[in-house]
Amino acid sequence: MRTKLSRYLPILEWGRDYNRSILADDLMAAVIVTIMLIPQSLAYALLAGLPPVVGLYASILPLMLYALFGTSRTLAVGPVAVISLMTASAAGSVAAQGTAEYLEAAITLAMLSGVMLAILGLLRAGFLANLLSHPVISGFITASGILIATSQIKHILGVDAGGDNWPAMLGSLALAIGDTNGWTLAVGIPATLFLFWVRKGGSPALQVMGVRQRSADLVTKASPILAVALSILAVIALELGERNVSLVGPIPQGLPPFAIRGTDIALIEKLWVPALLISVIGFVESVSVAQTLAAKRRQRISPDQELIGLGSANIASALSGGYPVTGGFARSAVNFDAGAQTPAAGAFTAAGIALATLFLTPLLFNLPIATLAATIIVAVLSLVDLKTPGQLWRYSKTDFIAHAVTIAITLLAGVEMGVIAGVGVGLVLYLWRASRPHAAIVGRVPETEHFRNIARHKVFTVPHVLSIRIDEALTYLNARWLEEYVLEEVADRPAVRHVILMCSAVNEVDASGLESLEAINHRLGDGGIGLHLSEVKGPVMDRLKRTRFIEELNGKVFLSQDKAFAEVSLDTGEPPAPVDHYLARGLI
Known part of the structure; x- marks a missing residue:
């Protein structure tokens, strides 16, 4: 009976061997990930077109629920770049950013995604992770990274620009570049350059100063918090808020409001298809990260139970005023490198984020949005893979076509059409190959x-x-x-x-x-x-x-x-x- 129950509640499995040593490792990892996750959560909420505090809300209860139902020992669940972009695209199709209806749409997406994932998990449909080919996923993530980075340039320049696809974004930026705010640029460019440098040069520099490699790597990955602190100090010292530099502004203090939302039938009818796409992409990304990290420790995950874990996390996000979440590669890698032993590290991280929402949000009032944009740009450009197209061209022309079409459609028609087109082209090419066997x-x-x-x-x-x-x-x-x-x-x-x-x-x-x-x-x-x-x-x-x-x-x-x-x-x-x-x- 215990074995059967532990299949649905993995905490019963790893919780039996929990001890002080594991607790110490999990707490240390939680501290590192919390420091990293605070600016990330704010930045990704900005990317999704939501108030920054929503990113914090989506990083508390979802982590706790995943700790109960998830099977990965080191996966860190929360807002991620690609899902944030898809949320902005879906919610923007039914409401204007900054309105209550837009926030309601984002919450509804989280609820729909959670319910869909949970049902698929109960139906043991984890095999669906195999339906999206690697070339399609790789192409979609590469194109999404380009779209996300381009969408954030306006915050670096301090201009008003928009667009639903890459040509529209570039055209809008070209028209608005004459209105660039020099003070905003003076914040955004140094922040971007610092974050780019610290990714490659931060750890070697610290090691030269005598810091051990593992500690240097962890400090480097938590470096966005330093960029945040320095930019806040610059805003205060130079009174940049009075020079039209956009700031985060007031962030509500307190724990996320708990309410049952996402039940508007008319809204559900408009959003169920985008929610399904968010569910599939989020699940594939999360499982890929979880399997990669589990293999390094000779552990295993259950894709079927991961569906339930991610589903419960998204339902929890909706109930606490958040938006769709999934397992992120960057924070999961930091969690792994910091020595996390169990999903309890995620629960401790959630507690750290909760404390931040209670006591630290007033300190973020003067945080420049340009700094958050720099954080996003540096994070997502690592997703852009320029090597895969050449490798696919040499290995499989049909896979290259699927990859290239996915990139092109995503850039030209948006993320939803990119996913649909990539899957469609992949299936057509598969059927064509199957119809002409060797x-x-x-x-x-x-x-x-x-x-x-x-x-x-x-x-x-x-x-x-x-x-x-x-x-x-x-x-x-x-x-x-x-x-x-x-x-x-x-x-x-x-x-x-x-x-x-x-x-x-x-x-x-x-x-x-x-x-x-x-x-x-x-x-x-x-x-x-x-x-x-x-x-x-x-x-x-x-x-x-x-x-x-x-x-x-x-x-x-x-x-x-x-x-x-x-x-x-x-x-x-x-x-x-x-x-x-x-x-x-x-x-x-």
């Missing part, structure tokens, strides 16, 4: 029992035997193609009297595949040509035996390709030759 004419490698492609190897064949190896399952997608392929190859070889289908790679034959095999059998039989099968797998053979195909087959079914080739090669349709003739050709 098949090869094979011959026997001399002095062996192995058969290989005649186009790649020096092999032995005989004119009256055509051996075809099928390298895919026979389904409705490719059955007709196989039928045409076999008959065309036979038509090109008038001497053929036997066709052997080598089925070692055929894992399934559906009804359409069976129909094509029957058609091939009848067509070849009408021409006086025998059809034989070799190396048919047991489950496939079991299904074929339940039909009349085996009885009507005008040839035989052989256990091995070598046995089939040796036997049918003797049948030339001509008077028998001396035994020496067959011995000389290696047929017997």
